[in-house]
Amino acid sequence: MAASVSAVVSLPSSKSTIVSTRTSSLISPERLTFTKVPHYKNVSTSGRLLSIRAQITTEAETEAPAKVEKISKKQEEGVVTNKYKPKEPYVGRCLLNTKITGDDAPGETWHMVFSTEGEIPYKEGQSIGVVPDGIDPKNGKPHKLRLYSIASSAIGDFGDSKTVSLCVKRLVYTNDQGVEVKGVCSNFLCDLKPGAEVQITGPVGKEMLMPKDPNATVIMLGTGTGIAPFRSFLWKMFFEKHDDYEFNGLAWLFLGVPTSSSLLYKEEFEKMKELKPDNFRLDFAVSREQTNDKGEKMYIQTRMAQYDRELWELLKKDNTFVYMCGLKGMEKGIDDIMATLAAEDGIEWATYKKQLKKEGQWNVEVY
Known part of the structure; x- marks a missing residue:
């Protein structure tokens, strides 16, 4: 932090006197000012009396730092909330x-x-x-x-x-x-x-808004009807044309259901994958019909565990966004996976997740 010095010198006679001044390397000479003022203290220099008043201030004392406004990474512009309320629906x-x-x-x-x-x-x-x-x-x-x-x-x-x-x-x-x-x-x-x-x-609601960045990696974790917000995302990404938004990133959907006959919007999602195979990844977790290599039921966290290192590397990037919607039970399993991966890199998951949430990159809506 640069400091400024304001020094005031008064002389007992009208004749000017040169005073030798030494400034610290932290002080800019251009910020030094000298003005004649009434006596405050007598100081002897070369046999003459000088009255000197000096004050040192820092920029922080004279200039309040500008408040930095947080810029959201989500599509918050023009968002309307609570237009209609219960008394007047x-x-x-x-x-x-x-x-x-x-x-x-x-x-x-x-x-x-x-x-x-x-x-x-x-x-x-x-x-x-x-x-x-x-x-x-x-x-x-x-x-x-x-x-x-x-x-x-x-x-x-x-x-x-x-x-x-x-x-x-x-x-x-x-x-x-x-x-x-x-x-x-x-x-x-x-x-x-x-x-x-x-x-x-x-x-x-603003928690589950889409990212602004059309090149983002968007990881969607849904169980049952928790698929709803992700269907809204994916329609905009793959079925629509917008002048101000063209998705060129990666959308990766994990959908957990009990049986294959419970799969929601399966045909729509498979069509999206056909349209842009490089931009859409689709993984189902059918708990009553699928198991992993250990014979465990295939819940959404079980399916994610098959890609754990890849998901963790993506999560360390500042343009990766995770969205979780559906049954609350899946949250702990996903946290357990992430905690293990974070620990391998010497990172505490709870702290790291708080930072991700603060940046809008970890979004949860469970029930």
């Missing part, structure tokens, strides 16, 4: 509702498209809220909203920026008393018929 209309899992899959998953007439300007990676019809019997009030990740790109499945799509699994389970319980909102959505109205809130 947008009323959309169901245009399409299709089951996308096989008949022998353990559960039903549906893909649905709602009209928005362009009134819900969302970005890839955001979510919307849905307020199901009816009254909550527990309190006699309207049901509360449920959040769902958006499964379509910003221009929608029809490419006209007037729709929004969701990927929803019908929730049905038996409770401890042996009674079948149906999820309120998931069953409401899966049962929707074309033409039916639906109350929509949002859009919300």
